[in-house]
Amino acid sequence: MSLRKKNRLSIEEYKAGVLSGDRIALSRAITLVESTLDEDNELGARLIDELFQYTGNSFRVGITGVPGVGKSTFIESFGSHILDEGKKLAVLTIDPSSQKTGGSILGDKTRMEKLSQSKNAFIRPSPSGDALGGVAQKTRESMLLCEAAGFDVIFVETVGVGQSETAVKNMVDFFLLLMLSGAGDELQGIKKGIMEMADAIAINKADGNNIEAAKKAKKEYQNALHLFPANENGWIPKVGICSALENSGLSDIWDLLKEFQAQQKESGYFDHNRKEQSIHWMHQTIHHYLKRNFYKSPEIKENLLKFEDAVRQGDKHSVQAARLLLENYFNKLS
């Protein structure tokens, strides 16, 4: 039976498909873990259990930058460079803005044409997440599935204007921020605090008349990064310049990532960071399901908006409203 036809596979089919690197099976496995149906959740969790021993072998890279910074072109060119080294690359996107239209699949495939045609690349757009940290949760699990499918490098792409960057920082080994050269106002639109998370800044569109400005920006960002405290892993954030359009500077940036990886593995911080991230995920998963269970329960669904209104109008205060809702919830549970 074709993997394309059947609605849901057996756990063995999913597992064998993912492990063989079959991109359709991988895609469907991700759909499974992204599902909000309890039944799918159950199966998805079991699948992750089964595949867990095959995960962890990729280099996880977060990439962020505001719209207009040339993120797609960068990922397309940078990704191709990585493919040329014989590596397999998966690109996962967290784009809160695309959740509304639901149309990001076509968009992503179109904007990364070259990658999407390569057998060694896998592109996956945003899941349609809820407001409860669900997107990050799903992305973590998708990342594990990609690892089990044998991908060596995983990009987790975000837009850099949302809430997702801290979550991404907590699930990747390396955090790359894309910026533009310009008149000092290039931070406009970047969410406050994101620059400080970066392990490296890549100044994109350093081509034509922009080259001098990019060099100047590089210096400025290097100075700015010095203002921030040193990272506990001993890595000093670097600034590179590149042109994704002209394919220049990309290998320097890739070298920089590899330098980071080598240094961090040498110092033991790479593993240390992964372990701490795992504990963090465990607690995040717990918090996620505690909230999900609460907000999905019929009593809460029925009353939440009413209570929010009452709080906004000053009829109830926050703690009072919270306690009443909680009382309701726990009473129904027991």
Place this chain on the structure above:
Amino acid sequence: MSLRKKNRLSIEEYKAGVLSGDRIALSRAITLVESTLDEDNELGARLIDELFQYTGNSFRVGITGVPGVGKSTFIESFGSHILDEGKKLAVLTIDPSSQKTGGSILGDKTRMEKLSQSKNAFIRPSPSGDALGGVAQKTRESMLLCEAAGFDVIFVETVGVGQSETAVKNMVDFFLLLMLSGAGDELQGIKKGIMEMADAIAINKADGNNIEAAKKAKKEYQNALHLFPANENGWIPKVGICSALENSGLSDIWDLLKEFQAQQKESGYFDHNRKEQSIHWMHQTIHHYLKRNFYKSPEIKENLLKFEDAVRQGDKHSVQAARLLLENYFNKLS
């Protein structure tokens, strides 16, 4: 019966005491809401219910800065300036570091001698919170109690190196960051992302040989602040210089706060912000109690460390561990 003697007051005694502005009653009411005993929690919640209509009339100001920036001296001098205008001032401190020693009461009273002797000032050190956002939760409720007791201005002080600043930002009207002049490395030690939350930066210790450096730092910070996106409330963060020691520049900074307050009330953003903060608090309170209930349950207490170890060792993966713990928890609940 003296308020000092009795172990626990009746709700009417607490209420009357707080509303009369009695600082001992206020202090004990705060102890009540800070308590981790379920019985106290119940009473504390009822007290807040009773007092809620008397809250909301203060100007809530978050003040943060690393140790060494002269925070105590600043609050002492700045606070005295505010008292001189006939206002009543409460200072609440969130200092995670002091939770370990438990000895912050004496410390706080000593380091703000002048304020602590004034009838119109009230100083309250950190509650001993848990790791679950409890400190912020308690501080919010303490703030409401201080408002009911008639305090016009409330400082919420944090150390600027912890996790508390975002929480504080979400409970105050104005966020003031204390900095030092220096050679560009003055951000050392400030938690990443804090500068971007500031409605104003006050460069302290601008006295003696430091004045020129402070003026230079002012310019640098003003430039740095321009790199960040505009606030949705239309306020452009300001930089001031002062010497708490020499009592200079403090009235300019106070004027700046009053300018902010006037502008924001005029634009309606002051109220808008308060309402949104209330909704935020409601959800935070819900999340807090969901987690608290989970981590306090006997099944979880018994097994958590074991599961964390298993995750660290790679014997279980994060999601698996989380789900097993949750299953356990919900089974025992129902």
